[in-house]
Amino acid sequence: GENVEQHPSTLSVQEGDSAVIKCTYSDSASNYFPWYKQELGKRPQLIIDIRSNVGEKKDQRIAVTLNKTAKHFSLHITETQPEDSAVYFCAAISPRGDRDDKIIFGKGTRLHILP
Amino acid sequence: KAGVTQTPRYLIKTRGQQVTLSCSPISGHRSVSWYQQTPGQGLQFLFEYFSETQRNKGNFPGRFSGRQFSNSRSEMNVSTLELGDSALYLCASSLSGAWMNTEAFFGQGTRLTVV
Numbered sequence A: 001g002e003n004v005e006q007h008p009s010t011l012s013v014q015e016g017d018s019a020v021i022k023c024t025y026s027d028s029a030s031n032y033f034p035w036y037k038q039e040l041g042k043r044p045q046l047i048i049d050i051r052s053n054v055g056e057k058k059d060q061r062i063a064v065t066l067n068k069t070a071k072h073f074s075l076h077i078t079e080t081q082p083e084d085s086a087v088y089f090c091a092a093i094s095p096r097g098d099r100d101d102k103i104i105f106g107k108g109t110r111l112h113i114l115p
Numbered sequence B: 001k002a003g004v005t006q007t008p009r010y011l012i013k014t015r016g017q018q019v020t021l022s023c024s025p026i027s028g029h030r031s032v033s034w035y036q037q038t039p040g041q042g043l044q045f046l047f048e049y050f051s052e053t054q055r056n057k058g059n060f061p062g063r064f065s066g067r068q069f070s071n072s073r074s075e076m077n078v079s080t081l082e083l084g085d086s087a088l089y090l091c092a093s094s095l096s097g098a099w100m101n102t103e104a105f106f107g108q109g110t111r112l113t114v115v
Helices: none
Strands: A004-007 A010-014 A019-025 A032-038 A045-051 A056-059 A062-067 A072-077 A086-095 A101-105 A109-114 B005-007 B010-013 B019-024 B031-038 B042-050 B053-057 B064-068 B074-078 B087-094 B110-114
Touching (some): B019 B087
Parallel strands (some): A010 A109
Antiparallel strands (some): A032 A086, A056 A062, A062 A072, A086 A109, B005 B019, B031 B087, B042 B053
């Protein structure tokens, strides 16, 4: 069946450096790719997303790139700060009609920002 | 505007027992989906309800069931609990089930421990 591979599972980065997390999806019908951040003990929250008709999207220190041909997309965090420490999840979403999607999550990346 | 509320926050049950978890979506949201989150498997889709009907179902055994009420509140039930059911159970609500078109919001989860 369809799946989403997310790498790495754990990432340690020096404060101020950049972090990159990659996801590969298998369903060619996927057309929406959100990223969620889950801080310890808190709920996952949407931080950025990208649609299939766009190759890159940026929001301050966070950016997402999409390569539809290769079926992979990446989260880039620049100038990392301690508050970036969290688990990050990617997802690939395929439409199932107007009001329904199929949503598959990656297994998550635990990001540690080292002082 | 109140967020997604899950109750209880924590539960400890013994093997063989059953448990019911509750999710109150954001007012006006009609889609509620449930996920099991474990360190090794990430977020795994359980089922999704829309307008009191189960619309989609993941690959979990029949011990996992759910329902949705006319006010869109949803419950999930796990019968004959096993140690492996220990996890954080998250629900997410959205206006429809199409996350591409309407942002989905997660609750804080119910942490279930089976002993």
